[in-house]
Amino acid sequence: MTAALETIGLKKRFGGLTATDDVTFRLEKGARHALIGPNGAGKTTFINLLTGVLAPSGGTVLLEGADITRLPPDARVRRGLARTFQINQLFPALTPLETIGLAVSERLGGGWHWWRSLGTRRPIMAEIEAVAERFGLTDILGERTATLPYGKQRLLEIAVAFASKPRVLLLDEPAAGVPEAERADLLAAVAALPREVSVLLIEHDMDLVFSFAERISVLVNGALFTEGTVEEVSTDPRVRAVYLGEAEH
């Protein structure tokens, strides 16, 4: 079976530093896969290579079997590869309504429409409403994004990516910085992502990794260190040494 997302020999060098070292990786369809690794292991670089923010020094990225290595980020999104950001990347002056509406309209190919506003398009409005409901954003849809509580912004971060109807979703530390009181909502929203979306979770938070993921890959110094089921990885003494040991500090 074709993988949802696959890399073959992916490399990225910044001058003398090898940030991604010959990574060959498979994300299966419908997967709940986590990518972990100590700080500086190259997790974010890897995501940036997958999404096209950075161009690789070598290797290939395949989305459902198609080579997307040379495609710009926006074209990858239109093909069904969406992401969230470790640090919120939202539109401060827009409302969540407009933000989600933008993602929906771009996906439906309406981004060039320059005459009728979104408020006249029923299918788009219905979708916005469904996305907002799924992520518990219905009540704050009309507020300026900049004024939202942090937890709501984190939810919006995922909601926007979800509104692009991705078949592969990359979650970059979705729970980072979310206060304890707002954490449950966020974890529930992540857990409730539909199964037809294959998810790669990049995470530091071991509770979230163990509760969400079925498979885990460990990245160390830019290279894939090991991969396996949650049991295999969590009991692997070498992983404990390089990662879990460090996390217990």
Place this chain on the structure above:
Amino acid sequence: MPAEAGSRSPVEAGLRHRPRWRWQETVFWILAFGSFFLTSDKHLLVSEIAILALFALSLDLILGYAGIVSLGHAAFLGLGAYVAGLLAKHGAGEPLLGLVAAAAAAALAGFATSFLVLRGADLTRLMVTLGVALVFGEIANQAAWLTGGADGLQGITMGPVLGLFEFDIFGRTAHAYTLVVLFILFLLARRVVHSPFGLSIMAIRDNPLRARAVGVPVNRRLVAIYTMAAAYAGVAGALLAQTTQFVSLDVLEFHRSADLILVLVIGGAGYLYGGLIGAVVFKLLQDAFATLTPQYWLFWIGLILVVLVLVGRERISLHAHGVLGRIFGRLGLPGRRVAPLAGGEPRP
């Protein structure tokens, strides 16, 4: 789910909030068109205001909405003015034809130079746009056989608008003509900024990284809005040439671009009316001071700007703050938001 018949869902209401026509807008346009009856000796001044307002509206599209700074917007004003002027000089005196030709030429130039503007960040863009305007200015200067060079383009005779309305010496036709053109292009711009396309432009301004991540082809959208803004500036230039029946190198000079930023600072960027209000204030001040103390006009406008930005910091919208603040911050000028602009703005 969408609203039941008769009632609007919060989603629909929310999406219709921004594009809603507000009563202040109606008042604004009633006053604008009312000026035709109120002022008998100010027709020329009002048409100058309308032209500057259209020019500022054009800059607002890229500065206020797309977050692209430009110190060379006069390039498109000048190009439009010369195209309209040359057309009229060589026998095609119908003003509307001149507008269309000027818009097309400026759009073409905007499209071609947009690829330079896409490169780099704010400071690079300032320099690139400034450079483009300088190049245009020098071309117009050197091509004296076509443009008249330093003597200006003379011998322009305009035909009547639509074959019906002759330009008169009091400027009545010019007054109505420029206002109507401004209003129509304003309505068009208003439609565009509230469309899904306009939404994507604002998203790019707020966060280009995220805009790409929701599937927005950022560069192509910026090319489109830059081209549109250039066409608007070209029309403003054409109006200038047609109503004054003269074009000189002055239309391409740096002070045109610099004044334009001042107009947007006065009125505020990113809500379309900023350029219009700014143009009214700027021209009225200029008119008043030119009558009182002709030599010291620049002194007074400078002083007023300093006071304006120190007292009313919120006048510049959040978006323009961001862009202008970043630039002047990078230049190492003091102050966080608006204040640096007054100090840092080069005056011709």
